[in-house]
Amino acid sequence: MTNPNHSGMPQSLRDWLDSINQRKRAAAASGLKYTPTNVSEALETLTRRFVTEVPEVPLIRDELIAGPDYQVPVRIYHPEPGAVLPVVVFVHGGGHVAGNVSLYDPIARKTALAVRRILVSVDYRLAPECPYPAALKDSLAVVKGLYRTLELLCIPFQPRLALIGDSAGGALCATLAHRCQFEPGVSIESQALIYPSLDYTLSQPSVSGNGEGYLLERDRILWLFERYLQAAEGRRAVSPLFMPITAGYPRTLVSTAEHCPLRDEGIAYAQRLSEAGILCEQETVRGMIHAFLNLEDLVPRECSALYARLRGFFGQ
Secondary structure (H helix, E strand, C coil), X not given: CCCCCCCCCCHHHHHHHHXXXXXXXXXXXXXXXXCHHHHHHHHHHHHHHHCCCCCXXXXXXXXXXXXXXXXXXXXXXXXXCCCCEEEEEEECCCCCCCCCCCCCHHHHHHHHHHHXXXXXXXXXCCCCCCCCCHHHXXXXXXXXXXXXXXXXXXXXXXXXXXXXXXCHHHHHHHHHHHHHHHCCCCCEEEXXXXXXXXXXXXXXXXXXXXXXXXXXXXXXXXXXXXXHCXXXXXXXXXXXXXXXXXXXXXXXXXXXXXXXXXXXXXXXXXXXXXXXXXXXXXXXXXXXXXXXXXXXXXXHHXXXXXXXXXXXXXXX
């Protein structure tokens, strides 16, 4: 394993990353292999350890939204039950294999409060048991069915819909944005993608430059994609980075991390949108690694700044 570049990285994150890399080397030497169980446990352990602030949200409700072949569990967060607010669908990360609504509950709460929208968090099905396109079908079912669900719950809302997703959730959001260009009766007005996975071909330079020593590593990404894309899908065809863009594409914020292997695909995606005339903002958070929102207690300033950036973007 090469020594990672700690440029701009807070000391707390440096020290933790060094300890993680030491444990990874020891695990590799002992023959430990990735499994869905230990990958899920790893995300759960670090998130529950470092995301410890859980703010109060006045109204939280669990519901089901019917898809074509699955009742999709969702958790609805209303930051101001007395106000008629627009809606945002939140799609969690985890490499299509890990994560769930419960684990991401603190992050979803903070996001709902930051953007001041009714937030609907999607508990989509995971690979390898439910490979592509199950998660996409679940997310699309939520987008298409959430207004009716809110009406049945007697929750007033503004019919303005946005998307927020991190990592694999960013891939799903960007794919939804593409699909909904051609979906009658569905309009996505904006989306925010946080260190998103947008290129299943892994063709961008940062995959190699940041592919070792920064928590999310190239070999793990390849393993995750093999679990998710099991039916010989054309990886370029299912990559949001290469999907067609129409004039109706939503206004977009792309937030990448300096030391993330997915950084360059996020930058390339933002450039494509801008060149197509889509309003797009892009930032690269200096010194950060992939999934830093799940490491909040180590990097509180950067997490606070990202929530503030979401607030500003959706407040426009």
